[in-house]
Amino acid sequence: MSNDHPLLSIRSITRRFGGLVAVDGVSFDVRPGEIFGLIGPNGAGKTTLFNVITGLIPPSSGELTFADVAITRRAPFRIARRGIGRTFQNIRLFSDLSALENVQIAQHIHERSSTLAQVLGLPSARRDDRRTRARAMELLELVGLAGRASEIAGNFAYGDQRRLEIARALALEPQLLLLDEPAAGMNSSEKHELSAFIRQLRDQFDLTVLLIEHHVPLVMGLCDRIAVLEFGKLIALGDPASVRNDPAVIQAYLGDE
Ligand SMILES: Nc1ncnc2c1ncn2[C@@H]1O[C@H](COP(=O)(O)OP(=O)(O)O)[C@@H](O)[C@H]1O
Ligand SMILES: [Mg+2]
Numbered sequence: 001m002s003n004d005h006p007l008l009s010i011r012s013i014t015r016r017f018g019g020l021v022a023v024d025g026v027s028f029d030v031r032p033g034e035i036f037g038l039i040g041p042n043g044a045g046k047t048t049l050f051n052v053i054t055g056l057i058p059p060s061s062g063e064l065t066f067a068d069v070a071i072t073r074r075a076p077f078r079i080a081r082r083g084i085g086r087t088f089q090n091i092r093l094f095s096d097l098s099a100l101e102n103v104q105i106a107q108h109i110h111e112r113s114s115t116l117a118q119v120l121g122l123p124s125a126r127r128d129d130r131r132t133r134a135r136a137m138e139l140l141e142l143v144g145l146a147g148r149a150s151e152i153a154g155n156f157a158y159g160d161q162r163r164l165e166i167a168r169a170l171a172l173e174p175q176l177l178l179l180d181e182p183a184a185g186m187n188s189s190e191k192h193e194l195s196a197f198i199r200q201l202r203d204q205f206d207l208t209v210l211l212i213e214h215h216v217p218l219v220m221g222l223c224d225r226i227a228v229l230e231f232g233k234l235i236a237l238g239d240p241a242s243v244r245n246d247p248a249v250i251q252a253y254l255g256d257e
Pocket of ligand 1: 017040046047
């Protein structure tokens with residue numbers, strides 16, 4: 001695959017909610033290995049676009065291709081299995097379960113042994129359990145939470161919950177990782193660390209990252225390319241310097257910082 005052959009191809013995606021056009025004819029490509037930023041004012045349609053890409057909601061029209069396969073209107077678990085992982089703007093952890101259990105539940109999408117084998121406690125299921133547990137511990141280690149594996153996720157500070165969500169997304173061994181405002185609720189030194197961490201993940205796992213983020217310096221410093229949405233429409237696309245200097249972007253978004 002040449003480097004500008006797209007991993008994810010978004011073609012004329014529109015999503016309506018009643019009379020509201022939340023995403024309006026958006027097209028762009030995400031290339032393998034890039035850290036791609038999606039920015040825009042509140043309500044611009046960023047999360048809605050993530051929800052369409054990951055199959056949580058269907059588009060009203062338009063097409064999505066991932067690694068040369070059409071994924072439009074596929075079920076979320078099928079899209080996840082194909083290699084798209086995500087985190088949520090409104091954190092969606094099982095708050096009554098431990099950090100380790102949260103990661104292990106995600107791994108079950110990948111596991112081979114049947115539910116019946118597990119219920120019966122068959123050896124194949126026990127072997128899988130040991131393997132998923134070791135793998136889950138590695139992922140917790142990676143996000144700096146290994147020492148807190150048995151703590152209840154709901155008791156974690158905001159920033160730690162966000163890192164746990166990243167570990168859970170990585171449990172699916174994605175090729176493409178979608179992060180919806182991962183730095184929300186973090187202080188500036190945590191944001192700085194997160195930025196370095198995202199770059200490390202990209203390099204270590206050969207990941208492609210599509211990132212929604214409000215903190216402009218973080219986006220500008222981290223992303224290879226940036227797309228800007230306003231009222232559901234794509235108003236700019238390019239490298240950080242050209243997007244930063246785009247008059248439409250300054251007007252819509254950067255101007256009010
Ligand atoms: N499930 C929904 N039902 C109705 N309107 C929605 C729904 N989800 C999002 N919207 C609306 O779509 C627009 C885009 O929202 P969203 O994608 O969350 O924006 P962003 O993530 O850029 O802040 C907003 O006006 C929002 O109120
Ligand atoms: Mg959002």
